[in-house]
Structure formats: C-alpha cells, structure tokens
Ligand SMILES: O=C(O)CCC(=O)C(=O)O
C-alpha cells in the first residue's frame with residue numbers, strides 16, 4: 001500500500017520529551033508539593049492539552065528489559081501461524097490479527113488485563129497458550145514490561161488529576177498489545193491506519209525502527225514522531241478527552257513503514273472499566289469550558305466504534321454536543337447523534 005499525500009520526507013514533529021527519572025508512586029506520596037514534581041505535572045498536562053502526546057524515559061525500565069522485550073516479540077511472531085491463531089478473544093482487536101487486507105504488514109495480539117495493578121494472570125495464560133512447554137524468558141520480560149508500563153500509565157493519570165486539582169480513585173483495566181510490522185515491498189506502506197485510541201492513556205514502546213506519525217492539533221497534515229532510543233511515547237485516548245471535557249486532546253496517529261527492518265512495538269492501554277460512565281467532573285465544566293460530550297457508558301462507545309468502524313471523529317459523532325448560546329445566556333446542548 002503506497003502512502004497517500006505528504007508521505008515522504010516530512011519534517012519530524014517535535015513533541016515534548018520528559019525524563020521521569022525514578023518518579024513513581026512514592027514520588028507522589030513523599031514528594032507531593034515538591035517543586036520538581038509540580039513542574040513535571042504541569043508540563044505533562046500542557047503536553048496532553050497541546051499535543052495529546054509526549055515522549056518520556058524512566059529509570060524504571062532499563063535497557064536490558066527493553067532488549068529482552070524486543071527479543072521476546074521476535075520469538076513470539078516467529079511462531080507458526082497455527083500457534084498464533086490459538087490466541088482468541090471475542091473483544092475487538094484482541095485475537096491474533098495476521099496481515100489483513102486493510103493492514104497487510106501488521107500482526108498483533110491483544111491481552112486483556114482485568115486487574116492490571118494487581119496481577120498479570122492474563123499474560124501468564126497467554127504465554128502458556130503460545131508455548132505449552134513454557135518460555136520463561138518471554139514470560140519474565142513481557143510480565144515485567146507490562147507491570148512497569150501499567151505503573152507509568154497510572155502515574156501519568158495521577159499527574160493529570162493532581163494538576164487539575166482533582167482527587168479520584170482509579171480502578172481501571174488495561175490491555176497489553178503486542179505488534180509486529182513486516183517490511184513492505186514498496187518504499188513505504190501504511191502499517192496502521194489513522195485512528196485515535198479509545199483508551200484513557202496509551203503508552204507505546206518500540207524497537208529501533210521508527211514509524212509513528214501524528215496529526216498535529218488543528219491541522220490535517222501528518223508528521224513523523226522520532227522517539228528517542230529507549231524512550232516511550234504516551235498518547236491521550238478518547239476516554240480521557242471526553243472525561244476531561246476536551247481539555248486534553250486525543251491525537252490522531254498512524255504508523256508508516258519506510259525502512260528495511262521489521263518494526264516491533266508494544267502498547268499498554270489504560271481503559272475505564274466496561275461498566276464505567278464517562279462524565280466530565282463538575283470542576284472541569286464552567287462558562288469558559290461548556291460541556292462538550294454527553295455522559296456515556298464506556299461499553300456503548302466501544303460497541304459503537306466497532307460496529308460503525310468509524311475511524312474519524314467517532315467520539316464527536318457518538319457523544320459530542322454542539323453548543324449555541326440562547327437569550328438568557330444559558331446554553332442548549334444538542335447531541336449530534
Ligand atoms: O505501533 C505503534 O507504534 C502504534 C500502535 C497504535 O497506535 C495502536 O496500537 O493503537
């Protein structure tokens with residue numbers, strides 16, 4: 001598949017880059033109020049509002065773990081197709097996906113994680129399905145990587161909540177996605193079509209092959225994002241854009257393959273629970289920030305996305321409210337659907 005429009009030598013899009021150092025849960029509790037911590041929270045919020053994404057490094061994920069993860073993925077995707085097809089899950093994008101027409105170079109697995117901060121039973125079960133005889137090195141790398149990424153997901157959520165002055169208990173679910181992009185025969189090919197994530201926050205890691213592109217806010221051009229070696233990229237999803245009343249931006253992105261080497265990536269998608277209602281907190285709605293999305297059941301939104309197959313603006317079409325002032329200064333909200 002040839003890359004349409006400006007798919008050539010675009011200038012990379014500069015997104016903010018943060019060194020989280022050793023920041024983790026303890027940072028919030030022991031250093032809460034510390035200037036460095038407050039500054040980091042502020043910058044993360046600005047990045048999520050302005051760009052809907054940012055890169056970061058963390059000491060919690062050493063180079064050896066990243067290498068182990070990439071190596072584990074090579075072994076996983078080298079398994080015979082019949083073995084890979086044993087991973088089946090009724091939810092969209094979870095079962096083994098192998099080189100389908102719309103995305104001919106992509107293979108992926110999605111692993112549900114119902115209690116992401118508690119255990120990794122789902123990953124253990126997945127490993128046993130792929131390697132009934134066991135594969136300790138895959139299990140250990142993937143399990144450790146998954147746990148660290150969930151921690152970073154939760155940390156980013158807590159940074160945002162702290163910065164908006166909100167106190168909310170998080171009890172999310174997540175899923176862990178493993179991806180391989182095969183090398184396209186032409187000079188360039190679409191690895192993953194343009195979309196916004198349905199998550200609250202997604203974190204992606206990759207091997208040394210770039211390919212992620214984003215559509216800058218208020219712009220319909222595409223620009224590659226260069227993720228520094230060893231760094232992760234965090235992406236705001238639709239659930240967080242809706243919940244934040246549009247303060248943060250769910251950025252459209254895609255993957256374009258241009259190289260001669262396979263690209264491997266892995267993503268941790270922090271999601272609200274299926275029975276959650278996505279509703280902006282009162283603190284984020286005021287005269288200057290009128291309500292943008294009607295409250296909705298998250299499961300209904302996911303269902304709508306999978307049935308409508310709408311790649312563009314699914315959130316706005318499903319839950320967007322158009323606002324128009326009326327005489328008494330109040331606003332009328334009209335659901336677009
Ligand atoms: O492979 C990547 O870097 C991007 C993957 C992605 O956007 C997704 O899985 O939603």
Ligand SMILES: [Fe+2]
Nearest residue numbers: 195196197253
């Ligand atoms: Fe994505």
